[in-house]
Amino acid sequence: MSVPAHAKLSPVESVLTRTVGDEMVLLNLSTEYYFGLDPVGAAMWQAICDTGTLTGAQEVLSGVYDVETARVGNDLRDLVEQLVEHHLLEVADE
Amino acid sequence: MSSVRPRIGAGDVARVAAAVPVLLVLDAMVRLLGVRRGQQVLERLVPLRALAPDRDPAGGVEAAGIALALDRAAARVCRWSGRCLRRSLALWAWLRLRGVDAQIQFGVRRQGTALVGHAWVSHDGLAIAETAEMLAAHVSFGEVK
Numbered sequence: 001m002s003v004p005a006h007a008k009l010s011p012v013e014s015v016l017t018r019t020v021g022d023e024m025v026l027l028n029l030s031t032e033y034y035f036g037l038d039p040v041g042a043a044m045w046q047a048i049c050d051t052g053t054l055t056g057a058q059e060v061l062s063g064v065y066d067v068e069t070a071r072v073g074n075d076l077r078d079l080v081e082q083l084v085e086h087h088l089l090e091v092a093d094e
Numbered sequence: 095m096s097s098v099r100p101r102i103g104a105g106d107v108a109r110v111a112a113a114v115p116v117l118l119v120l121d122a123m124v125r126l127l128g129v130r131r132g133q134q135v136l137e138r139l140v141p142l143r144a145l146a147p148d149r150d151p152a153g154g155v156e157a158a159g160i161a162l163a164l165d166r167a168a169a170r171v172c173r174w175s176g177r178c179l180r181r182s183l184a185l186w187a188w189l190r191l192r193g194v195d196a197q198i199q200f201g202v203r204r205q206g207t208a209l210v211g212h213a214w215v216s217h218d219g220l221a222i223a224e225t226a227e228m229l230a231a232h233v234s235f236g237e238v239k
Contacts, residue, residue, distance in 0.1 A: 014130050016235040018202065025202050025209060027235060030128030032176050034202055034209040 003080050005055045008092035026088050109163035120180045145193025161223030179213040186215050201232030
């Protein structure tokens with residue numbers, strides 16, 4: 001699925017998060033599905049939760065990581081699509 | 095490595111037999127509603143009773159016996175994943191009937207490249223019928239109620 005850049009993103013209500021070592025684990029209580037994020041993925045999750053959009057998260061992360069903005073955007077989009085697919089993140093109707 | 099299991103008596107067999115349909119119903123509930131909504135429905139179906147002042151079922155032998163029966167029943171009928179969750183929901187509901195307002199906790203541990211989840215019941219911060227090894231191995235998501 002393709003997520004619009006300005007679509008409102010938010011964690012699914014039944015998702016719990018926990019840091020385990022240097023990674024973050026997401027648990028969806030509805031599906032009993034666990035999903036692990038490495039430190040970069042965890043930073044992406046946090047940026048998405050804080051800003052609520054792909055573009056907002058991209059801006060935050062571009063200021064933190066010394067990589068091309070386009071690459072940050074592509075990695076973010078890949079992650080968001082996985083999170084949506086696994087019912088961990090939801091895209092609000094526009 | 096071998097493990098020693100306590101011998102099972104006639105009363106235990108009856109408990110295991112009684113636990114089987116309970117676990118099957120809880121499995122259907124979780125599949126249909128998810129954990130959180132399933133627990134909310136169960137909360138309405140199983141109201142919290144008053145705790146008799148001279149009883150402590152959460153830390154008592156009775157709770158351990160129920161947990162053991164649920165474990166044995168789950169091992170026989172639960173071929174699906176999430177066995178510990180069904181067992182925890184059943185124990186949580188049983189405790190409510192005895193006046194104990196317990197909580198269900200979720201934890202996770204890393205096993206190689208896989209994440210392995212676990213659920214258990216706690217009351218007043220203490221896990222009920224769980225081994226210290228199991229608790230130490232998991233990082234808790236905290237109480238879910």
